[in-house]
Amino acid sequence: MTLVHCENITKIYNNSFAALDQVTLAIEDGEFISIMGPSGCGKSTLLNILGLLDTPTGGRYRLEGQNASDFKDSRRTLWRRKKIGFVFQSFNLLPRISALENIMLPMTYNGLLRKSAAQKARFLMKLVRLEGKEANNPLQLSGGEKQRVGIARSLANDPALILADEPTGNLDSKSGAEILELFLDLNRQGKTIVLVTHDHNIAAKTKRIIKLKDGRIVE
Amino acid sequence: MTKLATVITTSLLEIWAHKLRSLLSFLTMAIGVGAILYTFAITEGTSQRMKKAMAIAGQGRMEIGPKRGGDYKSKGLSPGLTLNDAKAIRSAFPELAMVSPEIERWGAGFIYKDFKDGSLAARGITLEWAKRDWGYTTRGRFLNQTDIDTAARVCVLIEPGRWLKKPWWIKRWASRKDDFNSWIVRRDLLGKNVIIGNEMFLVVGIIQEPTREKDPRWFRGRWSWGDGLMPITTLMKSVTSRYDASDSPDKIDSIDIDTGNEETVSSYRKKIEALMRLRHRGEEDFEVFEYRERYADQIAEQKKTARATLLMGIICVLAGGIGIMNVTLATIYSRIKEIGIRRAVGASRSDIVLQFVIEAMLLGLLGGIFGIALGLLGINTFLKDIRWMDIATFHPIHFMAALTIAVGTGFIFSIWPAWMAAKLDPVEALRYE
Numbered sequence: 001m002t003l004v005h006c007e008n009i010t011k012i013y014n015n016s017f018a019a020l021d022q023v024t025l026a027i028e029d030g031e032f033i034s035i036m037g038p039s040g041c042g043k044s045t046l047l048n049i050l051g052l053l054d055t056p057t058g059g060r061y062r063l064e065g066q067n068a069s070d071f072k073d074s075r076r077t078l079w080r081r082k083k084i085g086f087v088f089q090s091f092n093l094l095p096r097i098s099a100l101e102n103i104m105l106p107m108t109y110n111g112l113l114r115k116s117a118a119q120k121a122r123f124l125m126k127l128v129r130l131e132g133k134e135a136n137n138p139l140q141l142s143g144g145e146k147q148r149v150g151i152a153r154s155l156a157n158d159p160a161l162i163l164a165d166e167p168t169g170n171l172d173s174k175s176g177a178e179i180l181e182l183f184l185d186l187n188r189q190g191k192t193i194v195l196v197t198h199d200h201n202i203a204a205k206t207k208r209i210i211k212l213k214d215g216r217i218v219e
Numbered sequence: 220m221t222k223l224a225t226v227i228t229t230s231l232l233e234i235w236a237h238k239l240r241s242l243l244s245f246l247t248m249a250i251g252v253g254a255i256l257y258t259f260a261i262t263e264g265t266s267q268r269m270k271k272a273m274a275i276a277g278q279g280r281m282e283i284g285p286k287r288g289g290d291y292k293s294k295g296l297s298p299g300l301t302l303n304d305a306k307a308i309r310s311a312f313p314e315l316a317m318v319s320p321e322i323e324r325w326g327a328g329f330i331y332k333d334f335k336d337g338s339l340a341a342r343g344i345t346l347e348w349a350k351r352d353w354g355y356t357t358r359g360r361f362l363n364q365t366d367i368d369t370a371a372r373v374c375v376l377i378e379p380g381r382w383l384k385k386p387w388w389i390k391r392w393a394s395r396k397d398d399f400n401s402w403i404v405r406r407d408l409l410g411k412n413v414i415i416g417n418e419m420f421l422v423v424g425i426i427q428e429p430t431r432e433k434d435p436r437w438f439r440g441r442w443s444w445g446d447g448l449m450p451i452t453t454l455m456k457s458v459t460s461r462y463d464a465s466d467s468p469d470k471i472d473s474i475d476i477d478t479g480n481e482e483t484v485s486s487y488r489k490k491i492e493a494l495m496r497l498r499h500r501g502e503e504d505f506e507v508f509e510y511r512e513r514y515a516d517q518i519a520e521q522k523k524t525a526r527a528t529l530l531m532g533i534i535c536v537l538a539g540g541i542g543i544m545n546v547t548l549a550t551i552y553s554r555i556k557e558i559g560i561r562r563a564v565g566a567s568r569s570d571i572v573l574q575f576v577i578e579a580m581l582l583g584l585l586g587g588i589f590g591i592a593l594g595l596l597g598i599n600t601f602l603k604d605i606r607w608m609d610i611a612t613f614h615p616i617h618f619m620a621a622l623t624i625a626v627g628t629g630f631i632f633s634i635w636p637a638w639m640a641a642k643l644d645p646v647e648a649l650r651y652e
Contacts, residue, residue, distance in 0.1 A: 053563060053646050096233070096236060097232070106564040108225045109561075110565065157565070
């Protein structure tokens with residue numbers, strides 16, 4: 001089943017600079033794709049559009065067969081909450097609440113009861129091998145641990161699509177390898193993952209590599 | 220519900236993380252709420268007190284006195300306010316509950332053995348005097364008709380009511396420990412001869428006022444440095460006690476009237492005024508005022524003060540609201556990234572609005588609670604000493620209103636900043652450092 005279907009997606013900033021230029025892309029359910037390319041080639045913009053954080057200025061974006069480029073903000077939020085999981089390079093955890101509560105955040109926005117959200121968050125912490133660190137503040141975690149929390153958070157609402165923007169970019173090679181292992185595991189369990197990276201070694205382990213340059217897919 | 224609980228927890232964490240900033244933002248609010256509460260309490264207390272005093276004084280009270288203002292010049296036709304006026308009113312309207320003429324001689328002077336006091340007021344009265352709001356306990360006897368008829372040199376002294384618990388300002392104010400009031404409570408002058416205004420009087424009775432706490436008449440502003448009651452006839456004969464020897468010896472200072480019923484005051488007033496004009500040969504040298512009017516005036520006066528305080532309170536609350544708005548904006552600017560993260564993991568615009576509005580409302584609530592504490596503190600500090608007057612009366616509704624105002628202000632002043640926050644582009648917000 002085609003999960004994502006992009007047709008001639010264009011994103012133009014300030015009526016002049018085209019961050020994305022006629023990008024056409026289809027992603028099947030269960031794929032693991034890496035997007036590569038130099039800085040400023042539009043990788044993050046593409047990811048944001050795929051994640052319904054941003055809207056294209058042109059073209060059509062279909063997610064699960066629905067025309068998501070026409071969605072209003074409220075619907076985009078709802079879909080982002082239920083179908084998308086973001087993993088960021090700089091982790092983007094809320095510093096004032098515990099690791100567990102960070103993971104619970106998307107679930108509370110989804111209306112889950114606090115008790116069941118906590119239960120599920122504990123399960124997810126176990127999944128990313130972070131048992132025992134539930135009460136820790138993100139500031140008390142190492143980079144690799146933070147990214148595990150980030151991944152657990154992205155899984156909170158069982159999304160159809162996980163979007164990771166250079167998830168290993170801020171990590172040492174050992175932690176980076178562990179994180180990649182985690183992604184591979186998730187993919188084996190059937191998760192669709194789109195991963196932006198600079199690292200050829202990482203890209204090599206994914207099933208498909210897409211190269212972007214100046215807003216266009218070159219490979 | 221989970222969402223709301225989470226939002227509240229987050230807000231409290233955020234407020235706690237910025238203690239000083241939060242405190243400063245709701246301090247103004249607290250002052251405003253305090254002022255509003257103070258106003259509520261006093262307005263309520265005053266009106267209750269007035270009603271009580273009104274009830275005790277008698278429903279149909281009015282007083283006839285000489286024309287006030289001092290610039291009235293008699294054309295020589297009227298004899299002025301006299302004892303005969305009182306008698307005429309009494310015989311024309313025998314159904315009236317009270318027609319009590321009175322002569323007041325302030326500062327008549329009092330001597331007993333080696334005690335001297337220059338501030339005692341000598342009051343010449345008839346037996347009708349006792350028909351007013353009587354709350355006294357008597358030792359000896361009150362004046363009787365024979366005393367009046369014979370202009371006897373007898374007097375009844377008023378012993379001031381005691382305090383169950385004396386307020387400190389009374390102690391400080393009444394610095395004269397040797398004044399008549401504090402002197403007489405420690406003496407029993409019953410049956411003794413005393414000198415009032417250079418003449419000897421026999422003390423036939425002592426009447427004691429009720430305890431101050433239980434005497435709502437107090438608020439009428441009746442403050443005396445000591446009172447001696449004597450037959451009006453005696454005082455009229457006593458030339459030495461009059462200011463102006465050229466005055467008619469018949470002249471009296473006031474006639475206190477009680478119709479016994481609030482509804483009849485106006486109609487009796489008209490009849491009595493007509494009678495008085497007739498007796499004064501057309502001269503309008505007297506003035507009638509109803510107690511109701513005096514209460515109304517006082518209530519109006521109180522309300523004016525209350526309005527000013529309330530206005531100040533409202534201004535403070537508005538200033539507090541602006542403070543909260545300012546803090547909400549500051550919070551938003553320092554948490555743009557957080558807004559981006561929350562949006563990315565699925566927070567809707569209304570979630571963001573809710574987050575900041577709830578936070579502001581909590582600030583308002585804190586301000587409100589603080590304000591109530593401040594208001595109570597203010598009432599305790601400024602009014603503790605006159606608590607016997609029940610001046611501040613609390614109603615649960617006052618607290619609720621004060622809190623509602625505080626929380627509502629937090630709500631109103633945070634809507635716009637919160638909406639601004641919600642409208643942020645999530646991509647931009649995420650990129651913000």
